Amino acid sequence: MTELRKQTDKQTVLEVEDLHTYFEIKKWGFLHEGYVRAVDGVDLEIEEGESVSLVGESGCGKSSLAKTILGIHSPREGKIKFRGKILDFDDEEIMKSYQGKTGFVQQDPYSALPPFMSIQRILEEPMIVNGIKDRSERISRIERVMQELKLTPTGDYLGKFPHMLSGGQQQRVVLARSLVLNPDLLLADEPVSMLDASVRVEILELIEKIQKERDLAVIYITHDLSTVRYFSSRILVMYGGMIVEKSPVVKLLKNPAHPYTMALLEAISEPDAANAERLKEVPPGEPPSLMDPPAGCRFHPRCRYLIDEVCRTEIPPEFEISQERSVSCWLYREGRQPEDVEL
Numbered sequence: 001m002t003e004l005r006k007q008t009d010k011q012t013v014l015e016v017e018d019l020h021t022y023f024e025i026k027k028w029g030f031l032h033e034g035y036v037r038a039v040d041g042v043d044l045e046i047e048e049g050e051s052v053s054l055v056g057e058s059g060c061g062k063s064s065l066a067k068t069i070l071g072i073h074s075p076r077e078g079k080i081k082f083r084g085k086i087l088d089f090d091d092e093e094i095m096k097s098y099q100g101k102t103g104f105v106q107q108d109p110y111s112a113l114p115p116f117m118s119i120q121r122i123l124e125e126p127m128i129v130n131g132i133k134d135r136s137e138r139i140s141r142i143e144r145v146m147q148e149l150k151l152t153p154t155g156d157y158l159g160k161f162p163h164m165l166s167g168g169q170q171q172r173v174v175l176a177r178s179l180v181l182n183p184d185l186l187l188a189d190e191p192v193s194m195l196d197a198s199v200r201v202e203i204l205e206l207i208e209k210i211q212k213e214r215d216l217a218v219i220y221i222t223h224d225l226s227t228v229r230y231f232s233s234r235i236l237v238m239y240g241g242m243i244v245e246k247s248p249v250v251k252l253l254k255n256p257a258h259p260y261t262m263a264l265l266e267a268i269s270e271p272d273a274a275n276a277e278r279l280k281e282v283p284p285g286e287p288p289s290l291m292d293p294p295a296g297c298r299f300h301p302r303c304r305y306l307i308d309e310v311c312r313t314e315i316p317p318e319f320e321i322s323q324e325r326s327v328s329c330w331l332y333r334e335g336r337q338p339e340d341v342e343l
């Protein structure tokens with residue numbers, strides 16, 4: 001389904017259509033047991049300079065979606081379009097050039113950085129791999145991103161190795177590495193969850209600054225709803241491999257539409273950083289098994305608003321509930337609007 005978004009003159013960077021990513025599970029390493037349906041029919045779009053947050057409980061498929069978008073996992077079904085062109089996952093040249101246009105920042109900066117390479121070598125590597133042969137060009141790009149990321153004076157860092165830096169500095173190096181090829185899209189997967197509380201805000205502010213200055217499209221993945229309002233304009237809520245609500249952040253925080261979103265918000269009644277991590281505790285009940293997901297709406301076993309005749313058997317489609325908002329929940333069938341539904 002085409003996404004409901006504010007009309008702008010910006011170009012669409014990424015379109016994901018009906019994406020499915022499954023992982024095969026084998027018993028004793030060879031007997032087919034089934035599939036984990038980590039991503040199961042996701043549509044999303046993001047345009048130049050836009051920041052979108054993807055939120056949901058641990059295990060709902062956020063990282064699998066990010067890694068499929070990045071070409072690390074191959075989708076079982078569906079399309080990914082980058083700047084209007086469908087990606088061919090089997091074409092190595094296309095994928096290499098695409099990966100140069102997409103940056104990735106993961107949770108744990110230390111494991112993301114090769115321990116025996118100096119910071120200079122780490123930052124030069126993507127440019128060498130992508131054929132930037134002119135050394136002075138590489139050095140000037142490194143200088144520029146290090147300035148942007150406040151890794152200064154640069155001479156203090158270039159000869160060091162990752163273990164000599166703090167967690168926050170390591171994450172800034174990871175960010176710098178993801179930017180040296182001037183990407184159009186950055187995926188930040190829980191970029192601050194393993195850092196000390198004191199540097200979390202600083203890193204999020206840096207990502208926001210880079211996003212604005214470079215007009216970069218950013219997908220920010222988190223289980224921590226309390227951080228999204230600081231720099232995202234839109235939010236996508238993921239549950240059981242699917243996206244269940246899409247909304248501008250402010251509207252969603254003020255008036256959640258999906259019962260799952262509502263439960264997430266209840267977990268952070270006072271949205272501030274001190275409440276981070278609490279999302280994992282709610283809503284009550286277990287997240288669905290992605291090997292054997294419930295029929296119908298995947299949230300129905302935990303839902304307070306279950307409608308017996310449909311929720312147990314039919315997957316809800318995306319219902320448009322207002323401009324720029326959609327929700328996959330049977331409460332909004334037949335044109336019902338949030339004001340008709342009491343959550």
Ligand SMILES: Nc1ncnc2c1ncn2[C@@H]1O[C@H](COP(=O)(O)OP(=O)(O)OP(=O)(O)O)[C@@H](O)[C@H]1O
Nearest residue numbers: 023036038057058059060061062063064065223290
């Ligand atoms: N390479 C893999 N092989 C098999 N199963 C996998 C693989 N990667 C992820 N999964 C499974 O896919 C499901 C979704 O995992 P994923 O890491 O995408 O969720 P997540 O929302 O990012 O969670 P978290 O925040 O804990 O990382 C989980 O059941 C996970 O065990």
